[in-house]
Amino acid sequence: MDIWLVDGNPAGAVPVTDRGLSYGDGLFETIAWRDNRPRFFDWHMERLAEGCRRLGFRCPAEKTLLSEMEAAAAGHADGTVKIIVTRGSGPRGYAAPRAPQPRRIVGYVRNTDAASSATGAGGITLRFCRTPISANPVLAGLKTLSRLDQVLARSEWQDPGIAEGLMQGPDGKVVCGTMSNVFLVKDRRLLTPDLTVCGVRGVMRRVVIETAQQLGIETAEVQLSRHDIMSAAELFVTNALIGLWPVAHCGRHAFEIGTVTTTLCRALQARGVTECAR
Numbered sequence: 117m118d119i120w121l122v123d124g125n126p127a128g129a130v131p132v133t134d135r136g137l138s139y140g141d142g143l144f145e146t147i148a149w150r151d152n153r154p155r156f157f158d159w160h161m162e163r164l165a166e167g168c169r170r171l172g173f174r175c176p177a178e179k180t181l182l183s184e185m186e187a188a189a190a191g192h193a194d195g196t197v198k199i200i201v202t203r204g205s206g207p208r209g210y211a212a213p214r215a216p217q218p219r220r221i222v223g224y225v226r227n228t229d230a231a232s233s234a235t236g237a238g239g240i241t242l243r244f245c246r247t248p249i250s251a252n253p254v255l256a257g258l259k260t261l262s263r264l265d266q267v268l269a270r271s272e273w274q275d276p277g278i279a280e281g282l283m284q285g286p287d288g289k290v291v292c293g294t295m296s297n298v299f300l301v302k303d304r305r306l307l308t309p310d311l312t313v314c315g316v317r318g319v320m321r322r323v324v325i326e327t328a329q330q331l332g333i334e335t336a337e338v339q340l341s342r343h344d345i346m347s348a349a350e351l352f353v354t355n356a357l358i359g360l361w362p363v364a365h366c367g368r369h370a371f372e373i374g375t376v377t378t379t380l381c382r383a384l385q386a387r388g389v390t391e392c393a394r
């Protein structure tokens with residue numbers, strides 16, 4: 117059974133006046149719950165705190181969120197924990213209350229198929245989405261509740277054989293997957309899109325960059341075109357739940373699951389990202 121706490125109390129609903137519901141005025145974190153603990157919790161908290169700072173409301177205390185996660189996930193060693201923090205309730209209209217009372221929504225959900233390693237083990241199939249991702253440097257990097265770009269992009273396909281879709285910014289540069297960050301290998305360098313104008317600065321993206329640097333793999337955040345993607349030697353996507361999914365196909369084009377990807381998978385496994393099956 118999925119369990120949700122709203123401001124610490126078991127509940128299945130929030131007030132209709134909540135600004136997260138009205139305007140997407142809030143943030144969220146989706147965290148892998150492994151061995152009775154939230155994986156990479158500090159980095160999820162860093163992004164959440166940075167988001168609250170930029171949106172201009174108080175971030176709930178880390179220890180409050182942690183104890184609510186533990187209460188929601190009680191009795192489950194593994195699964196997914198979600199934290200939603202909104203600016204709280206307010207009167208109609210965009211103007212934010214002067215003294216907002218941020219609302220915490222913390223929930224535990226069982227692992228779903230999307231989080232299973234099976235999908236990524238032999239490499240996934242990817243597509244390009246038509247829906248562009250909106251550019252706004254003020255929100256870039258954050259995991260805000262405003263996710264309509266991704267909702268529309270994900271509604272472009274129903275084929276269960278396609279695991280992810282890549283999204284491009286208004287300038288045509290590739291930014292991310294609908295629910296993931298993207299990396300490619302070119303000339304043995306690991307490249308990932310620069311996220312200064314749009315995209316979510318993923319926790320697993322950070323883990324991968326740090327791990328690659330520890331392994332002596334040169335990494336860079338750059339502008340990437342569709343052509344860069346299609347001509348990559350290796351390609352993979354990441355998020356906090358899936359870990360790393362190598363890409364085997366995009367349309368008719370086949371990608372090799374090469375040594376950089378397999379080396380990174382092994383190193384991630386050693387860091388507890390056990391979804392990386394190779």
Ligand SMILES: Cc1ncc(COP(=O)(O)O)c(C=O)c1O
Pocket residue numbers: 146266292293294295296297315316317318319320321354355356357
């Ligand atoms: C749009 C988008 N980009 C990137 C990510 C990856 O972020 P993380 O690694 O923190 O899960 C997600 C995760 O859901 C996402 O929805």
